[in-house]
Amino acid sequence: MKRHLPRLARIAGHAGLRALPTAIGIVILGFFLLQQAPGDAVDVLSGESGGLSTEAAAALRHHAGLDQPVLSQLAAYLTGLAHGDLGWSARFNVPVTSLILQRLPGSLLLSGTALVVSVLAGAALGALMAAREGSWADRGLSVAALLFYSLPSFWISLMLIVVFSIHLGWLPSGGSQTIGGPEGGLAGLLDHARYMVLPVTSLSLFYIAIYARLVRVAMIEARAQDYVRTARAKGLSESRILIRHILRNALLPLTTVAGMHLGGMLGGGVVVETVYGWPGLGRLAYESVIGRDFRVLLGILLLSSLLVIVANALVDILQGLLDPRVGVSHAA
Amino acid sequence: MSHPALSIPAFAVPHAITPLLEVQDLQVHFGSKPAVRGISFTVHEGETLALVGESGSGKSMTALSVMGLLPDGGRASGTIRFAGRDTSTLSPAARRALRGGEIGMIFQEPMTSLNPVMTIGAQIVEALRQHQPLSRTAAKARALELIDLVRIPDPKRRFQDYPHQLSGGMRQRVMIAMAVACGPRLLIADEPTTALDVTIQAQVLELLDRLRRDLSMAVLLITHDLGVVGQWADRVAVMYAGRKVEEGDPSALFALPLHPYTQGLLRASPRLDDAQHYTQGPLTEIPGSIASAAGQDGCAFAPRCPQAVAACRAAVPSLRILESGRKVACPLAHQD
Amino acid sequence: MPPKAIFAAPGDHHTPPPPETRPLAAFRIEDTVSAPTASRNGVVSALRRHPPALIGVAILAGVTLLALLSPLLFPGDPLAITGEPFLWPFASLAHPLGTDSLGRDILAGVAHGARVSLRIGLSATALGLVLGVAAGALAGYKGGWTDAAISRLIEIFQTVPSFVLLVVLVAITQPSAGTLSAAIAIVTWPTVARLARAEFRSLREKDFVLAARSLGYSHTRIIIHEILPNALPPIVVTASVMVASAILMESALSFMGLGDPNVVSWGSMIGQGREYLRSAWYISALPGLAIMLTVLALNLIGDALNEALNPRKRGGRA
Numbered sequence: 001m002k003r004h005l006p007r008l009a010r011i012a013g014h015a016g017l018r019a020l021p022t023a024i025g026i027v028i029l030g031f032f033l034l035q036q037a038p039g040d041a042v043d044v045l046s047g048e049s050g051g052l053s054t055e056a057a058a059a060l061r062h063h064a065g066l067d068q069p070v071l072s073q074l075a076a077y078l079t080g081l082a083h084g085d086l087g088w089s090a091r092f093n094v095p096v097t098s099l100i101l102q103r104l105p106g107s108l109l110l111s112g113t114a115l116v117v118s119v120l121a122g123a124a125l126g127a128l129m130a131a132r133e134g135s136w137a138d139r140g141l142s143v144a145a146l147l148f149y150s151l152p153s154f155w156i157s158l159m160l161i162v163v164f165s166i167h168l169g170w171l172p173s174g175g176s177q178t179i180g181g182p183e184g185g186l187a188g189l190l191d192h193a194r195y196m197v198l199p200v201t202s203l204s205l206f207y208i209a210i211y212a213r214l215v216r217v218a219m220i221e222a223r224a225q226d227y228v229r230t231a232r233a234k235g236l237s238e239s240r241i242l243i244r245h246i247l248r249n250a251l252l253p254l255t256t257v258a259g260m261h262l263g264g265m266l267g268g269g270v271v272v273e274t275v276y277g278w279p280g281l282g283r284l285a286y287e288s289v290i291g292r293d294f295r296v297l298l299g300i301l302l303l304s305s306l307l308v309i310v311a312n313a314l315v316d317i318l319q320g321l322l323d324p325r326v327g328v329s330h331a332a
Numbered sequence: 333m334s335h336p337a338l339s340i341p342a343f344a345v346p347h348a349i350t351p352l353l354e355v356q357d358l359q360v361h362f363g364s365k366p367a368v369r370g371i372s373f374t375v376h377e378g379e380t381l382a383l384v385g386e387s388g389s390g391k392s393m394t395a396l397s398v399m400g401l402l403p404d405g406g407r408a409s410g411t412i413r414f415a416g417r418d419t420s421t422l423s424p425a426a427r428r429a430l431r432g433g434e435i436g437m438i439f440q441e442p443m444t445s446l447n448p449v450m451t452i453g454a455q456i457v458e459a460l461r462q463h464q465p466l467s468r469t470a471a472k473a474r475a476l477e478l479i480d481l482v483r484i485p486d487p488k489r490r491f492q493d494y495p496h497q498l499s500g501g502m503r504q505r506v507m508i509a510m511a512v513a514c515g516p517r518l519l520i521a522d523e524p525t526t527a528l529d530v531t532i533q534a535q536v537l538e539l540l541d542r543l544r545r546d547l548s549m550a551v552l553l554i555t556h557d558l559g560v561v562g563q564w565a566d567r568v569a570v571m572y573a574g575r576k577v578e579e580g581d582p583s584a585l586f587a588l589p590l591h592p593y594t595q596g597l598l599r600a601s602p603r604l605d606d607a608q609h610y611t612q613g614p615l616t617e618i619p620g621s622i623a624s625a626a627g628q629d630g631c632a633f634a635p636r637c638p639q640a641v642a643a644c645r646a647a648v649p650s651l652r653i654l655e656s657g658r659k660v661a662c663p664l665a666h667q668d
Numbered sequence: 669m670p671p672k673a674i675f676a677a678p679g680d681h682h683t684p685p686p687p688e689t690r691p692l693a694a695f696r697i698e699d700t701v702s703a704p705t706a707s708r709n710g711v712v713s714a715l716r717r718h719p720p721a722l723i724g725v726a727i728l729a730g731v732t733l734l735a736l737l738s739p740l741l742f743p744g745d746p747l748a749i750t751g752e753p754f755l756w757p758f759a760s761l762a763h764p765l766g767t768d769s770l771g772r773d774i775l776a777g778v779a780h781g782a783r784v785s786l787r788i789g790l791s792a793t794a795l796g797l798v799l800g801v802a803a804g805a806l807a808g809y810k811g812g813w814t815d816a817a818i819s820r821l822i823e824i825f826q827t828v829p830s831f832v833l834l835v836v837l838v839a840i841t842q843p844s845a846g847t848l849s850a851a852i853a854i855v856t857w858p859t860v861a862r863l864a865r866a867e868f869r870s871l872r873e874k875d876f877v878l879a880a881r882s883l884g885y886s887h888t889r890i891i892i893h894e895i896l897p898n899a900l901p902p903i904v905v906t907a908s909v910m911v912a913s914a915i916l917m918e919s920a921l922s923f924m925g926l927g928d929p930n931v932v933s934w935g936s937m938i939g940q941g942r943e944y945l946r947s948a949w950y951i952s953a954l955p956g957l958a959i960m961l962t963v964l965a966l967n968l969i970g971d972a973l974n975e976a977l978n979p980r981k982r983g984g985r986a
Contacts, residue, residue, distance in 0.1 A: 236428070301828060
């Protein structure tokens with residue numbers, strides 16, 4: 001391993017270099033979008049407080065720097081960002097940063113759990129399908145994968161609520177914990193978990209379907225490789241061949257794709273969190289659209305993009321760890 | 333090297349005792365398509381038998397059948413005895429013990445035959461620990477010895493390397509190290525040098541020959557390269573379209589090829605002593621191709637044979653044993 | 669809903685192999701132009717050999733027919749109240765799929781919703797393809813700083829979570845069919861651009877392109893007549909999946925009440941039924957089935973196209 005550390009360092013450095021201009025570009029894109037928003041924060045405030053006098057509005061605009069030229073506004077925006085200041089939420093009357101950070105754990109919990117569940121279930125189902133290639137189980141699961149791949153997550157959410165909350169009464173239909181229920185400890189954790197089952201399932205099914213198909217093809221490809229024949233020629237047992245030689249190689253593409261899907265999970269969270277009333281960034285995004293609070297909306301856009309950038313860099317490094325050929329040279 | 337059989341010189345093994353490998357009437361089919369149509373041969377302890385033929389002649393399928401590693405859809409019939417035991421009666425576990433334990437195998441494509449995400453050290457250790465009760469440290473020490481044995485410089489460094497960091501020749505040496513790790517009695521080498529540079533080919537063959545002597549293994553060498561055969565084999569069997577057409581001592585066979593196919597092969601080979609590949613192009617000296625043998629009666633070579641007579645197309649010629657010990661499957665062949 | 673390039677367009681993260689191009693002598697150049705790798709006949713026969721694709725084509729044809737005929741079959745405003753509220757499906761001949769909470773006919777809504785979904789799916793895809801192919805062709809053909817700049821832009825748009833960006837775009841514009849399509853195109857073009865860029869990069873070095881250059885053809889002509897036909901197969905595969913993706917995005921927006929409020933759409937029907945899940949779940953369930961069938965059909969077609977047009981992936985299935 002030691003000899004490969006320089007390579008990993010190089011990969012990490014490369015990922016960082018790639019991330020920086022992307023991050024800057026996204027910030028500029030965000031600022032540009034903010035400029036396009038109809039009305040500014042003062043209009044919103046004015047609308048909510050039942051009308052401000054023209055002079056008061058102008059004073060407020062001046063105070064907020066909204067009467068400055070676009071470029072100086074951009075400079076002010078960037079300076080604020082550098083200090084972690086995303087502006088003031090007119091709708092919620094708190095700093096955007098603290099509002100978003102308060103909702104971040106909920107989103108990370110939901111999308112992180114969904115990502116883990118999708119990867120595990122997808123890999124297991126894909127491996128099963130590949131092992132029984134051409135059987136009825138394979139065909140049935142392929143059809144199921146195609147179905148779940150074609151279903152909108154909000155509709156799955158509603159139908160799961162109909163079945164598991166309304167008709168069977170097994171699971172709660174929304175929220176994140178029982179009001180007045182157990183706080184902390186194992187009981188609190190279990191209570192929390194009960195509220196996560198349906199949102200996580202709704203968010204995961206789509207990705208499980210993708211990963212199952214991906215892993216199925218990768219397994220079928222991997223087991224036809226020459227090195228698998230070599231492993232057999234060594235006299236290894238089939239289970240050892242499967243785990244050490246086939247799975248290890250077949251799961252490589254999954255790590256790439258799953259890392260790239262964090263952004264999709266955060267985006268899908270907007271709908272799923274709204275349906276289940278889950279306190280995360282997604283629902284906050286919905287609330288700020290309805291409240292026309294563009295600063296909050298853009299803060300969410302920037303923060304979730306940042307999460308994706310971090311995830312991409314982590315994936316690059318993970319790939320380097322799992323695949324010794326990555327980051328050596330482009331000819332290999 | 334402390335191999336138990338090391339003290340017995342290979343050439344002293346009498347051929348009269350039970351052969352190490354005895355293949356009888358082996359047939360391999362893919363669906364209804366025959367790949368091997370009834371081949372028989374033996375390999376004795378310590379000897380090198382070369383199985384020669386064009387691609388498509390069934391020689392690789394023969395080798396894979398011995399290992400029990402036919403690709404999906406392949407069915408083998410006939411008997412394969414290893415050290416007197418019929419391999420078809422072995423339990424799956426016993427078969428696995430044979431593979432990599434008593435029979436080692438190396439393949440044509442060193443570039444793809446090693447797992448790209450495991451270090452070569454780990455892959456050799458895996459082969460060792462599958463068949464021998466070695467501790468991690470002992471297995472690593474043994475693997476380092478093996479890397480040294482196949483003449484890879486700086487074993488400690490190479491142990492940590494991944495396959496993509498090695499050249500084709502080095503990778504084939506790693507394959508050889510893995511194949512001989514557990515001191516097999518038989519090494520099957522399926523076109524071991526075809527994918528390598530000409531300059532590397534001789535080195536790898538020389539290594540194989542030295543290991544055969546040092547470890548007193550028998551070698552079943554599968555090749556299309558007659559140049560390889562002349563130099564390294566004790567005995568040669570020529571295959572055409574899934575059957576053996578001629579067998580004998582290499583020097584005698586090259587001096588006087590009896591089967592018209594062998595004659596054509598030799599004519600097609602530019603110079604036996606240089607290591608050049610004649611098969612990189614088609615066998616221009618023999619008109620037609622091996623595919624024309626599919627689905628017809630009689631001698632499979634008849635459609636391409638300049639000497640074929642009506643009888644050749646009527647029935648498959650049987651393998652005759654001539655006085656010199658030469659075997660040939662051609663009614664027209666005579667030794668004078 | 670993220671753009672779903674993984675299924676049908678593996679080229680999203682791996683450079684797909686260039687389509688087989690025949691070795692050509694310079695004087696045969698006109699020949700290549702008229703003979704791109706995958707002929708239309710090839711596609712049709714490939715679809716014919718693939719039973720799931722036939723099912724997909726049949727479903728899609730049915731949905732399209734429903735959309736086209738909806739003004740004739742269900743004249744009048746689908747948002748108009750035509751009967752008793754909360755009629756269950758199959759309970760009344762006048763309302764085969766029942767009525768919603770206000771007494772609007774669900775079948776009429778589904779039929780008119782098909783119009784909205786297909787129109788937005790197709791126009792968003794068309795726009796996304798034009799943007800993406802133009803950007804990708806430019807980047808891949810020109811190389812140099814043009815390529816660097818466009819690649820950056822692609823990366824930026826692929827990093828931003830696409831549905832979040834979509835919500836932002838919709839929030840700052842007035843939702844209408846046009847703005848929805850444009851917003852969806854803005855979040856989907858990078859996928860196409862990346863694919864087109866890779867294709868153009870590899871194709872511009874091919875003999876027939878070099879030959880065209882030596883004949884002094886203009887860059888525009890080379891891009892459109894020489895390279896584009898050969899770069900099309902993977903783009904066609906992506907297009908079918910893009911339509912599915914666009915339909916899913918539009919339905920999610922409408923579900924959340926961010927769609928065009930003046931038309932009935934599958935997503936908005938599901939959203940309106942949400943409050944009555946306890947007593948009348950069919951109001952939400954039925955339009956969802958319509959989405960599922962349409963998207964499934966497009967994915968089936970995409971799969972078959974992928975197998976027919978992408979030689980590397982052939983044999984991946986048993």
